[in-house]
Amino acid sequence: MFMKLEVVVVPVSDVDRAKAFYESLDWRLDADFPLDARYRVVQFTPPESEASIIFGTGVTDMTPGSIQGLQLTVFDLDEARDALVKAGVDVSEIWHDSTGVFHHAGTRERLSGPHPERADYSSFASFEDPDGNGWILQEIKTRLPGR
Structure with missing residues (x-):
């Protein structure tokens, strides 16, 4: 069976503010459908994703910021x-987990x-969108076999 992760829904409180933030990251705006006052869909894709x-x-x-x-x-x-910092994003310093494997929840370890x-x-390095939804950058130069 063929399955690919296509979309992740991100909860935000202010659609225009979130749109401006993701545009500032140079993500591709795929759609902005303001169907009516109660329903608007905005879709972005990160570069190469x-x-x-x-x-x-x-x-x-x-809840906005809960992801x-x-x-x-x-x-x-x-x-x-550096590119995120240049775009005005508050990005953490680079870090690694005490185990050397993936990372713990939050900032522990x-x-x-x-x-x-x-x-x-x-x-890793981490940042948040204006609502506090948390993003993590992970460095991978050579993928594991089969990836």
Whole structure:
């Protein structure tokens, strides 16, 4: 069976503010359908991604800012972080988890700097959108076999 993650719904409180934020990241605006005052769908796709995000009015009952751990993989974490900072985004410093494997929830077990061996899948930076939805950048230069 063929399945691909296509869309993640992100809860926001102000659609225009969220739209301006994601535009500032140079994400591709795929759609903005203001169907009426109670229903508007906005879709963005990060560069090189096959999956998109959707937010708007009337698209979710989730609390704005309640999504955490949305993950973006990048080839060069320093470069990606610098681009976000240049776009005006408040991005954390680069960090790695104390286990060297993925990361704990929240900020527990974060150690400053990239993974000591700069191991793939093990170095991160994080930021939030204006509502507090949490994004994590993960550096991957060489994917695991089968990926």
